[in-house]
Amino acid sequence: MRVRLCFTKGPGVRFISHLDLMRTFERALRRAALPLALTQGYHPRPKLTFASALALGATSEAEYLDVELASPVQLGDAIHRLNDVLPDDLRVTAAGEVPAAARPLMAIVDTAAYELRPLWPLDDGKWERLQSALADLLQEKTVLVERTTKSGTRQVNLRPLILRAEVAGDEINMLVRSGSRGNVRPDELLTLLGEEPTQWHIHRVGLFIAREGRLSSPMEEAGVVVDGS
Amino acid sequence: METALHTEVLPAVSRPARYLGNEYNSIRKDWAKVPLKMALAFPDVYDVGMGHLGLKILYHIVNQRQDALAERVFAPWTDMEEQLIRRDLPLFSLESHRPLRDFHLIGFTLQYELSYSNILNMLHLAGIPPRARDRDEGHPIIIAGGPCAYNPEPLADFIDLFAIGEGEYVIDELIDLALGLLHRGRLPREEFLLEAARKIQGIYVPAFYDVEYHPDGRVASISPNREGVPPRVRKQVVPDLDRAPYPDAFVVPYIDAIHDRATLEVFRGCTRGCRFCQAGMIYRPVREREASTLLRQADELIRNTGYEELALSSLSTGDYTCIEDLAADLMSRYRDQGIALSLPSLRVDSFKGELAEEIRKMRKTNLTFAPEAGTQRLRDVINKNITEEDLLRGVEEAFAAGWDSVKLYFMLGLPTETEEDVLGIIDLANKVLDVARRHRQGPRVKVSVSVSSFVPKSHTPFQWEPQASMEVLEERQRLLTQGIKGRRIQLSWHDVRTSxxxxxxxxxxxxxGRALARAVELGCRFDGWSEHFSFPKWTQAFQECGLDPTFYANRRREYEEVLPWSHIDAGVTKGFLMREHKRALEGQPTGDCRVEECPGCGVCTRLGVANRIVGD
Incomplete structure (x- = not known):
């Protein structure tokens, strides 16, 4: 049985890395005594796949992971058992069964929505300046940023990957491509706007699959979805 | 504090999850409702300290109480230290993020001499005067315990109170005493220290002892300067581990810490009697846990932590009486859940038969054998009763079972060591490689040879021996590098300056201690980390304090000399250590008292605690 979980990552755990998060879930699943399916070989591991890594320091209200179980479980019960043994600021909010043949989460999730809020109130006029800087940025055809990976430094054009970005009240909302076929990191956008990213709180509002002109939630693939709240 | 931490400090440091304090199973109590506050301090970085079993045991014991709380603190990594200094923030505890100086008691564990500079640095960062004499009623009592407390003297100026021996019971006694004296939230310092020194076994308050010196620098006498304080402080031992408190849950770190696993302490103590080994002397007698206790503890720990690995820990796990049955039981219980069993500290001679069979089913992780010395003669001197045949048979089993590589652990600079003994290491490594090649092919076949430098320790038969000089050690390291041919044997060694x-x-x-304080002023900390270790600063510190460090490291002591730790009683008698020292020089091995005759170390009779072997 393949179960898709939707979970939140709150402020108390925003400084744990993606790798740490994966380990934390593996151990929580074991504490919850769910019937985990294991990989073969000398290092049997639970079969977990996450949708997308969240930047260190960011919070989220909708992250996703798929876990393979060796035998069927009652979804509502699984949510409760997990939430009983997860660290305080990780909460499973929904669970659903997905077909065994469903494509891996990281291959289908391609869009992310973020809210960016400054840690401190901005000076007078700052929001207006940000608004016009953002408008200027969106006018451009190419917005180049440098990315350093193990294989070297390369330039990436972010512009086509930014679907929407706007100042709304005292926050910036953005909808961007996310995943293996193109990715915009919120801190890159803040840097382009002349802001220090560590002085902003980055909150991921959702991860989506863009399909036929609309955004669908990864939970839509699951047959029955049980709400954990 | 909290706002600054989350908005400014944590985003600026590496591995910020070290400092969160809200890990699963961490315990956060209501500060206002708990009268006595204790911080448990580990003088190294979180990643290292979280693996320490003693810390988990004490955290559990204190937090089980309604009237006390324990919070953790580790040495902040250098980037965090920089943030604390720049923002004028005091060193804080992990759970409640409170300044360390708000606690009544701060207990440091002393696992390693090279972490001493971190203790002083942590006190300094906490805004607590590092020297005991500069502290007053408003400051926490600074406590230390652990194996290095058996020679407490280098830290005597900085620590208010040492707890000698095992901590399970003494920590409750100290907290009870503190609670009785607590007045309006304050702990009267002098009264607490005096009562503890007078009434609690194993408590050593250095300020209550005067040390006099001979003109040549040797200690002339150590004597109490207060009435009712014991002239010799005898260690505490836990008589029965099955009744001793043990955590049913460990704090589960977010980050990848060392020994991040469920650990069972199968027994404490070791009576093999290796003459270089301080742990083998100070943790006597041997006390095994019943298999039923261990199975229950394994169950609780796995259920409450979700760990994927269960380790059987002790000084020599293969010596546990029912090791085969226990390992088989645990493996059959947890294999289906994907939980691996690991057995660190296995002796070569226990790697055989059923146990090897069990290990065969385990993960092929590192397999380390410790012959310690290259020749039989030298192994007899140090009483490491392992023969070349034992070793070769052990590695044969390993390679036959599918391992591609083994690690061999040796020491350089052991008493009476000659060039021949050093060359014996090469010879042995080559023989092991030959065995490997008979069983395994391919590029991964490898023998790692790890060579450390022998450091004579207090309370051992070699406590009178000079440590080999840095020049001699380097010369012998060169001999090894030149003698090892080919890429299949990989040699690694320790920096002789840290040794x-x-x-x-x-x-x-x-x-x-004066040189220690000066070195910390000069910026020394994390001395166990090669990227931070600065030998020139240490040399400068000793020079400025008018101390010759070779006087302590490289000098032979006479039996009659008053050793700086002679007022600390580890249970074994001086007579036993002298006999063992003489037998060492004669190359006479001494048997294990569990199976052979009693060599008369004195522990059982003097402490009234005997070896406790399950099934007996």
Whole structure:
């Protein structure tokens, strides 16, 4: 049985890395005594796949992971058992069964929505300046940023990957491509706007699959979805 | 504090999850409702300290109480230290993020001499005067315990109170005493220290002892300067581990810490009697846990932590009486859940038969054998009763079972060591490689040879021996590098300068503390980390304090000399250590008292605690 979980990552755990998060879930699943399916070989591991890594320091209200179980479980019960043994600021909010043949989460999730809020109130006029800087940025055809990976430094054009970005009240909302076929990191956008990213709180509002002109939630693939709240 | 931490400090440091304090199973109590507050301090970075079993045990014991709380603190990594200094923030505890100086008691564990500079640095960062004499009623009582407390003198100026021996019961006694004296939230310092020194076994308050010196620098006498304080402080031992408190849950770190796993302590103590080994002397007698207790503890720990690995820990796990049955039981219980069993500290001679069979089913992780010395003669000197045949048979089993590589652990600079003994290491490594090649092919076949430098420790038969000089050690390291041919044998060794410094503190007296304080002023900390270790600063510190470090490390002591730790009673008698020292020089091995005759170390009779072997 393949179960898709939707979970939140709150402020108390925003400084744990993606790798740490994966380990934390593996151990929580074991504490919850769910019937985990294991990989073969000398290092049997639970079969977990996450949708997308969240930047260190960011919070989220909708992250996703798929876990393979060796035998069927009652979804509502699984949510409760997990939430009983997860660290305080990780909460499973929904669970659903997905077909065994469903494509891996990281291959289908391609869009992310973020809210960016400054840690401190901005000076007078700052929001207006940000608004016009953002408008200027969106006018451009190419917005180049440098990315350093193990294989070297390369330039990436972010512009086509930014679907929407706007100042709304005292926050910036953005909808961007996310995943293996193109990715915009919120801190890159803040840097382009002349802001220090560590002085902003980055909150991921959702991860989506863009399909036929609309955004669908990864939970839509699951047959029955049980709400954990 | 909290706002600054989350908005400014944590985003600016590496691995910020080290400092969150809200890990699963961490315990956060209501500060206002708990009268006594204790911080448990580990003088190294979180990643290292979280693996320490003693810390988990004490955290559990204190937090089980309604009237006390324990919170953790580790040495902040250098980037965090920089943030604390720049923002003028005090060093804080993990759970409640409170300044350390708000606690009544701060207990440091002393696992390693090269972490001493971190203790002083942590006190400094906490805004607590590092020297005990500069502290007053408003400051926490600074406590220390652990194996290095058996020679407490280098830290005598900085620590208010040492707990000698095992901590399970003494921590409750100290907290009870503190609670009785607590007045309007304040702990009267002098009264607490005096009562503890007078009434609690194993408590050593250095301020209550005067040390006098001969003109040549040797200690002349150590004597109490208060009435009712014991002239010799005898260690505490836990008589029965099955009744001793043990955590049913460990704090589960977010980050990848060392020994991040469920650990069972199968027994404490070791009576093999290796003459270089301080742990083998100070943790006597041997006390095994019943298999039923261990199975229950394994169950609780796995259920409450979700760990994927269960380790059987002790000084020599293969010596546990029912090791085969226990390992088989645990493996059959947890294999289906994907939980691996690991057995660190296995002796070569226990790697055989059923146990090897069990290990065969385990993960092919590192397999380390410790012959310690290259020739039989030298192994007889150090009483490491392992023959070349034992070793070759052990590695044969390993390679036949599918391992591609083994690690061999040796020491350089052991008493009476000659060039021949050093060349014996090469010879042995080559023989092991030959065995490997008979069983395994391919590029991964490898023998790792790890060579450390011997550091004579207090309370061992070699406590009178000089440590080999840095020049001699380097010469012998060269001999090894030149003698090892081919890429299949990989040699690694320790920096002789860190071993030298370790040797100075291992047998130093009170005056060494002056150099320690000076070195910390000069910026020394994290001395166990090669990227932070600065030998020139240490040399400068000793020079400025008018101390010759070779006096402590490289000098032979007479039996009659008053050793700086002679007022600390580890249970074994001086007579036994002298006999063992003489037998060492004669190359006479001594048997294990569990199976052979009693060599008369004195522990059982003097402490009234006997070896406790399950099934007996």
């Amino acid at each position: 030298f410094l370790e040797g100075v503190f291992a047998r130093g007296d009170r005056r060494v």
